[in-house]
Amino acid sequence: MIVRLPSEVKSKIRPAYQAGWPGLIEAYRAYLPVTDSTPVVTLHEGNTPLIPLESIAQQIGRGVRVYAKFDGLNPTGSFKDRGMTMAISKAKEAGAQAVVCASTGNTSAAAAAYARRAGMRAFVIIPDGYVALGKLAQALMYGAEVIAIEDNFDVCMEIVRALSERYPVTLVNSVNPYRLEGQKTAAFEVVDELGDAPDWLFIPVGNAGNISAYWMGFCQYRQYGRCDRLPRMMGFQAAGSAPLLNNCPVAEPQTVATAIRIGNPANWERAIAVRDASQGAFDAVTDEDILHAYRLLGAEGVFCEPASATSVAGLLKVQARVPDEATVVCVLTGNGLKDPQSAIDHSKATLKKGITPNLESVAAALGF
Amino acid sequence: MIVRLPSEVKSKIRPAYQAGWPGLIEAYRAYLPVTDSTPVVTLHEGNTPLIPLESIAQQIGRGVRVYAKFDGLNPTGSFKDRGMTMAISKAKEAGAQAVVCASTGNTSAAAAAYARRAGMRAFVIIPDGYVALGKLAQALMYGAEVIAIEDNFDVCMEIVRALSERYPVTLVNSVNPYRLEGQKTAAFEVVDELGDAPDWLFIPVGNAGNISAYWMGFCQYRQYGRCDRLPRMMGFQAAGSAPLLNNCPVAEPQTVATAIRIGNPANWERAIAVRDASQGAFDAVTDEDILHAYRLLGAEGVFCEPASATSVAGLLKVQARVPDEATVVCVLTGNGLKDPQSAIDHSKATLKKGITPNLESVAAALGF
Numbered sequence: 001m002i003v004r005l006p007s008e009v010k011s012k013i014r015p016a017y018q019a020g021w022p023g024l025i026e027a028y029r030a031y032l033p034v035t036d037s038t039p040v041v042t043l044h045e046g047n048t049p050l051i052p053l054e055s056i057a058q059q060i061g062r063g064v065r066v067y068a069k070f071d072g073l074n075p076t077g078s079f080k081d082r083g084m085t086m087a088i089s090k091a092k093e094a095g096a097q098a099v100v101c102a103s104t105g106n107t108s109a110a111a112a113a114y115a116r117r118a119g120m121r122a123f124v125i126i127p128d129g130y131v132a133l134g135k136l137a138q139a140l141m142y143g144a145e146v147i148a149i150e151d152n153f154d155v156c157m158e159i160v161r162a163l164s165e166r167y168p169v170t171l172v173n174s175v176n177p178y179r180l181e182g183q184k185t186a187a188f189e190v191v192d193e194l195g196d197a198p199d200w201l202f203i204p205v206g207n208a209g210n211i212s213a214y215w216m217g218f219c220q221y222r223q224y225g226r227c228d229r230l231p232r233m234m235g236f237q238a239a240g241s242a243p244l245l246n247n248c249p250v251a252e253p254q255t256v257a258t259a260i261r262i263g264n265p266a267n268w269e270r271a272i273a274v275r276d277a278s279q280g281a282f283d284a285v286t287d288e289d290i291l292h293a294y295r296l297l298g299a300e301g302v303f304c305e306p307a308s309a310t311s312v313a314g315l316l317k318v319q320a321r322v323p324d325e326a327t328v329v330c331v332l333t334g335n336g337l338k339d340p341q342s343a344i345d346h347s348k349a350t351l352k353k354g355i356t357p358n359l360e361s362v363a364a365a366l367g368f
Numbered sequence: 369m370i371v372r373l374p375s376e377v378k379s380k381i382r383p384a385y386q387a388g389w390p391g392l393i394e395a396y397r398a399y400l401p402v403t404d405s406t407p408v409v410t411l412h413e414g415n416t417p418l419i420p421l422e423s424i425a426q427q428i429g430r431g432v433r434v435y436a437k438f439d440g441l442n443p444t445g446s447f448k449d450r451g452m453t454m455a456i457s458k459a460k461e462a463g464a465q466a467v468v469c470a471s472t473g474n475t476s477a478a479a480a481a482y483a484r485r486a487g488m489r490a491f492v493i494i495p496d497g498y499v500a501l502g503k504l505a506q507a508l509m510y511g512a513e514v515i516a517i518e519d520n521f522d523v524c525m526e527i528v529r530a531l532s533e534r535y536p537v538t539l540v541n542s543v544n545p546y547r548l549e550g551q552k553t554a555a556f557e558v559v560d561e562l563g564d565a566p567d568w569l570f571i572p573v574g575n576a577g578n579i580s581a582y583w584m585g586f587c588q589y590r591q592y593g594r595c596d597r598l599p600r601m602m603g604f605q606a607a608g609s610a611p612l613l614n615n616c617p618v619a620e621p622q623t624v625a626t627a628i629r630i631g632n633p634a635n636w637e638r639a640i641a642v643r644d645a646s647q648g649a650f651d652a653v654t655d656e657d658i659l660h661a662y663r664l665l666g667a668e669g670v671f672c673e674p675a676s677a678t679s680v681a682g683l684l685k686v687q688a689r690v691p692d693e694a695t696v697v698c699v700l701t702g703n704g705l706k707d708p709q710s711a712i713d714h715s716k717a718t719l720k721k722g723i724t725p726n727l728e729s730v731a732a733a734l735g736f
Contacts, residue, residue, distance in 0.1 A: 019556070075417070075441065075669065116669055149729075163731065163734075335445075352514070354518060355517045362515055
């Protein structure tokens, strides 16, 4: 038997929020270079959580509000999905049958997922002898065709560029102009949720594409009256991989934050312009700082990639400069599940083995 | 310089959807056993994508519409977060300082994340010699205290029950009544997005909690006039771990779908009642069927746990019975990143090594 309620009761129990998010192209269509004839290739990416980091805010004190924009909850586990829904939709609109990228990490996963969903072939070119097959698990599962060549990553990049010029294959590495267009929507979401831009935005910087994309997004939203202010853009690099900070490319970058281990960023000049226009800064944090922030985030229930924790490490480093009652957003770019070994290697959690199987022993082991 | 637009232009460029989801307790507060004094412990779980599976729908034909409810995009990577936000919020309301569970998988990750976020200790009891440390990476990263005892899983369960009775520790295994309350919100989301319940719902069945929770959700929504129909509930088990189908516990369940490798489901009777009330069915699929569905999902850009693919394998098995133009939802319970080794072992993607580093060789390897 169905109980039918009078309508005044029903309206009371209407949910406060209605589920359903169509993906960022449909949500922000008016702000993106798409038309009604663009075939939208989507996995309903975007609308990722803006999670209050209360214990970190408490540690800083002075009424500072701290949020994590957790882009690791995108469909393939990183912010790359934002750019890839745009790049693949535009490639499909142009009639592409295949895409190519040189990447061993998050880009290859996103490229493979969206290209295969669009019915295209996905080619991933990597250096041979690259042993961490686990990092390729996603690309393989989405059905990419992976080619390992007997040379280094720079040569991979040369080959994918040449391939895209000579064969019917669209290049979806960061030189693809639609990627940043998609990525800028993360800034829109932050504003939509907070009601305005934050005062400060902390973000990991590797290739420097994402800091540029966020800035594009905030500026566009302000231009169209959706926010009143613009944030100070605080770009953080790992100390062993800090070309922007040192104003010099790094030949052999070293850091535990592999996703930002880039010695010569593609968006170098753009990033400098963002820093200056926003009255922001670039700075670096040590691997130790990064791993400390990684664990602090874990204790707040947020499991990100080590590289993502660079933003929070940056905030902690310069916290004294953040004004009272400022609103701060730290960008977390990737899901911690991408790199379980780092969690095992760097957590400081308790693991006690060989406990006798009875209540008393277990209770004692727990300190009761 | 800020360009200020006239208001009629501004209203045109209002986004079609506004980002921001407060987590399932705030969204569905009126439907959940919480009060204004319940401290809400949330990572903004829920509102997971309902992704059209177009190539699978095309394969079935006859106008059947197929969607995946991808709960692997919850904060800790599985549907367990839905139950855990409720269980931990209620534990905190009751003044708990610590929670305990016996689990080596998704439950321990969710319990650890929410408990730590709430400022509680999180105890995870596992059998010793359980070697797959990778599965514990999340719990460790969130800061759980893991105790390995020298006995099997059943003894772990006995000990956690006894612990929760004798010490100030709340048990958050599936016997916790608030877990299903949280999990039922997935059904609300499906209805909110489709405008009504689907005709058929396919769902993996291990402990049989989730099928019970979905049914609770659909029934509650129909009672309150939010949907007009109820779905046929189709519960699928793995052939080597199918106690419900065979009407007999399985002593040593075997399947590649580890998340549903359960020989004696806790919610056995409840699940039978759901099947009968919904005019649904239980059935089993082989590991081969599961891995085939796992790869099909990958090719649609969706990377789930092998166990999750059981729902799609089930749909493919009984597709002839699904009526023309029916709307079908397949529940995907966990993120594929939880188990990258399965992707590497079971993908059939191409990986070509040792290719000479020049354009011609790479083009030839790609078939150009």
